[in-house]
Amino acid sequence: MVARVIPVSPFDLVIFGATGDLARRKILPGLFHRFRVGQMPEDAAIIGAARSQMDSGEFRALVGAALEEFVAEPDRTPETIAAFLSRLTYVHVDAKGDAGWDELGAALRADTTRAFYLSVSPSLFGSISKQLSTRGIATAESRIVVEKPFGHDLETAKALNADLLQAFDETQIYRIDHYLGKETVQNLMALRFANSLFEPLWNSTHIDHVQITVAESIGVQGRGEYYDQSGAMRDMVQNHLMQLLCLIAMEPPSRFEPNAVRDEKVKVIEALETVAPENIVRGQYRAWNGKNDYRGDAGNPASRTESFVAMKLAVANWRWAGTPFYLRTGKRLRARASEIAVVFRDPPHMIFPKMEGRKGNALVIRLQPDEGITLRTTIKEPGPGGMRLTEVAMDMTFADALGSDLHSQDAYERLIMDVIRGDQTLFMRGDEVEAAWAWADPIIAAWEDGNQQPAAYDSGGSGPEEALMLMHQDGRRWRAIGA
Structure with a gap:
């Protein structure tokens, strides 16, 4: 195609x-x-x-x-x-x-x-x-x-907004986040709001939890000085992961129009509950296979900056009460992979014998490296011998289903053309940026005041053990990175 x-x-x-x-x-x-x-x-x-x-x-x-x-x-x-x-x-x-x-x-x-x-x-x-x-x-x-970075904290973000608004109206300002230009992110809105299949199930009654992962296999070498002043929270969570969370959790806008969409995204950020310290894990990669540890790459032997963050969030509204959102991002992990996994609850009464290792229904939206959507379902295993269940994935990799031409388009291409068209739907509004900083600032301040070292983790792995326990204590497990 x-x-x-x-x-x-x-x-x-x-x-x-x-x-x-x-x-x-x-x-x-x-x-x-x-x-x-x-x-x-x-x-x-x-x-x-x-x-x-x-x-x-x-x-x-x-x-x-x-x-x-x-x-x-x-x-x-x-x-x-x-x-x-x-x-x-x-x-x-x-x-x-x-x-x-x-x-x-x-x-x-x-x-x-x-x-x-x-x-x-x-x-x-x-x-x-x-x-x-x-x-x-x-x-x-x-x-x-x-x-980006659009500010280092709420105060600087407000100052940048004020500078821009002295010369331009908000309708003229396009704060770019390249994650929102990815084909799969845009398709997420189409998936939710153009189909009757998922939206009735898109709530805490049917969704057990949501996982958002942005993993990178590289370290911070080459940009260590900048990164050491930022860390994973400022570099990734406050903007990229927050945008993905908003698109998953937002209410249906009244129309596909910039301010209607962005109004609903702001409501999600404002509905986030305060994150308890026990629901946050900070990590820093250590040396592996002849490569530097984080401190070596950053050129700061005493650095307490995190290269990994995992956290459990709660959205305090009727749609999501009781459904946790687990976010994680990090450098020097097993593979480069970004995905959103929407994990559905089990049927209220299972009439079939228990299947060993069953993971249940999940909708997995892959952002990189191979953009696409997978729906994991349970079916009968083919062949005679009784009712044996197995899990299969209905896969729609965009490069295969829609042609490589669509797959090859870069996020910047789409977003720049949106600027020329005057379409602000996929760009952040000033109050949205400030709301995200207002949520992130207390978390960062608590880390800086606490003088706590990030947990060490092996390069090429899945992150600190504490991040695994963040889900294990709830009886859940992270999806394997790069699976």
Whole structure:
């Protein structure tokens, strides 16, 4: 199956930090893919803006090298790359000074959608947005995209929101979380709200518990200094895992419209009960197979920063009372895998003989590495000899069911096109970000005040033993990472 491509309207996209790592690895290759399949109109323009002194030809050469490195060979030809690079220009801009802003304004067209992607440090959000506003470069219809980390805590998140709101209206601000651009995450909403099969069962009467796992096999080497100031709670739980939790637990919105969806997500965050200390596990990976431990990778021999978090959460509303949500994320684990497992309750009365090792019905939504949805069901084992039960999985891997073209699309591609279309549904609203920080801050503060060391865990494993016990004490078990 080939994805149906609907071209967007003409646009001028300015990428601040266009020579940086994120732009080279994700943003520009993503735009190239949208150009390759015909979603970018002929007169779309991409303007790189950064402090590096270079001209447009040098910038095109840099982008061309990035495409050679980060775009698969079957997806690129010299002709396609040349045509894409012809859409690119470059302006040297000093984010905190005067240089380049007049040139940037002159490069933009009057009757075209203007979008500004801030692939820069959050410390520059305020100065860039102010320059765009005071110099008249941003219009009332312009859009501004900002990357995580959106704040270090509630106080800094409020300050960043205030800076942006001095120059832009909330309807113009797109706080990007690439997890929400994944095909499976979007399909989760379709699965819940476009089918009559699951929504009647989507409550504590029928769901025993929910597991959300985001596991990474790599450590923090290469970004240890940043990570050591952040940790798994700030880097992953407060944003990525919180967004997945919201989509699983939210009430049906009145319509598929940005504010209606985001209203329901905020309600989930506000309904989260305070997490008891015994329901949280922090971990830090130790040396393994010749590789550094976390402290070695972070360059801090006394670090108490967590590289792993597991927790048990409760959503205090009628739909979810009595159904726990178990979250875990960590570095240097057995495999790279992200999934949501919705585990259903057993039938109230089982008429068949007990099946050894039965796990029960579960809906597993896989986010990476192979996006798809699996429904685990119990059936009769084929053949004679009585009623023997077995469990099978009805699997829908998107690459197999819908074609590799759909599977290959990156989250950044979808989200950037949503920005151009003016669709904020999959972007975080300011009050949503602040609500998530208001929930996370007391947990982080308690860790910092307690002076407690994270539990050590073996690299290449499943995390600390304490995380296994978090579920064992409830008579449940984590799904195997990468299963």
